[in-house]
Amino acid sequence: MSETDLLDRLGVRKQAERALYRGTRDGFRAVTTAGRTFSAVQKRTKPARPATARGDLFDLTPSDGQQMLVEAFADFAARQLRPAAGGADAAAAAPPELLAQAAELGLSMLGVPEELGGAVSERSAVTTVLAAEALAHGDMGLAVAALAPAGVATALALWGDAEQQAAYLPALTGDEVPVAALAIAEPRAAFDPFALETTATRDGGGFVLDGVKSLVPRGAEAELLLVAAQLDGGPALFVVEPGSAEGVEARPAPAMGVRAAATADVRLNGVRVPGSALIAGGDAAVYAECVRRARLAWCALAVGTCRAVRDYVIPYVNERTTFGEPISHRQAVAFMVADVAVEAEAMRLVTLRAAARADAGEDFSREVALARALCSEQGMQIGSDGVQLLGGHGYVKEHPVERWYRDLRAVGLMEGALLV
Secondary structure (H helix, E strand, O other): OOHHHHHHHHOOHHHHHHOOOOOOOOOOEEOOOOOOOOOOOOOOOOOOOOEOOOOOOOOOOOOHHHHHHHHHHHHHHHHHHHHHHHHHHHHOOOOHHHHHHHHOOOHHHOOOEHHHOOOEOEOOHHHHHHHHHHHHHHOHHHHHHHHHHHHHHHHHHHHOOHHHHHHHHHHHOOOOOOOEEEEOOOOOOOOOOOOOOOEEEEEOOEEEEEEEEEEEOOHHHOOEEEEEEEEOOEEEEEEEOOOOOOOEEEEEOOOOOOHHHOOEEEEEEEEEEOHHHEOHHHOHHHHHHHHHHHHHHHHHHHHHHHHHHHHHHHHHHHHOEEOOEEHHHOHHHHHHHHHHHHHHHHHHHHHHHHHHHHHOOOOOHHHHHHHHHHHHHHHHHHHHHHHHHHHHHHHOOOOOHHHHHHHHOOOOOOOEEOOO
């Protein structure tokens, strides 16, 4: 598929060309999202996979098609996400109409092959990273809420079997995208995604899931989850439909940051799933790659949010005057702003490098580890510097930097939820 065809398929050609887009109760409760059933639209004998992107040169320059997509996403973030961010943070929920508009951008199609209703012929981690970065420049919490279903669609495209792809991908790439997310994290200190307390026990031809998942985007209204659980001594992924599986309960659990994502705890009480719910036969290598791709998604969000901090503080320090001159004339202020810009660019480059290696089918574990370490540490520092540069203004909700600081704290803590 050509890049111009990709723009048409995602429905963002006009936005890209014109750079314009129109724009609780406490305690667990049973998840009763009704009306959505997943069934195969057509029978498939084998799963479809996006092809590996190959190139002789290492080049992180976005293609023309990617650049146009980024411009459309960035314009949507500026015009729609940024103005709604404060209210969504306070309400700990994203406006439904805003999520519907975000779904129209075709985010869930970016990791799905054309033959399954998606928009790509090759792996597109770089494209998804660029999209996440652009959306996070508007607001990280709203970006998480919008991108969570895309992570499930990408996982099924990469590792789902023919039956799973036929059952779920038509809905995920359709007009009414279901509420979906990757549920890996658990509510305990020093959580290790490779030492899960959520268990999967074999029961006849199926499995029984028990445990609690935390920080699941829109978990209280989820229609489809990919749940990580310990199986036969190793972690594995399972497809769970909360609306039809008995024993799935959820409660809203707003966190310090990314509050607009409406994070929730999801409890699995003896939830029975069929044998067909297991992803990739429980392959440990698939689960490890899933964790790496999820961490890469959070790095992309950190890059976008840090760029937002940079773009906000520069005009502020140039316009804010003390003793008759802008505070940017102070050496300490100028050096701090320079550090923000330098580290944000370093975060972006190491994140794109990891995504490029993933698309090429090469080992990218080292690059993801570097990206996560840099983005979690420097992301928090940039968030703190943003508050510091605004002084008292940085500590009040009149300015968005205090929200960005809270959001950036999530990067080194979150596991799952998203995937590129």
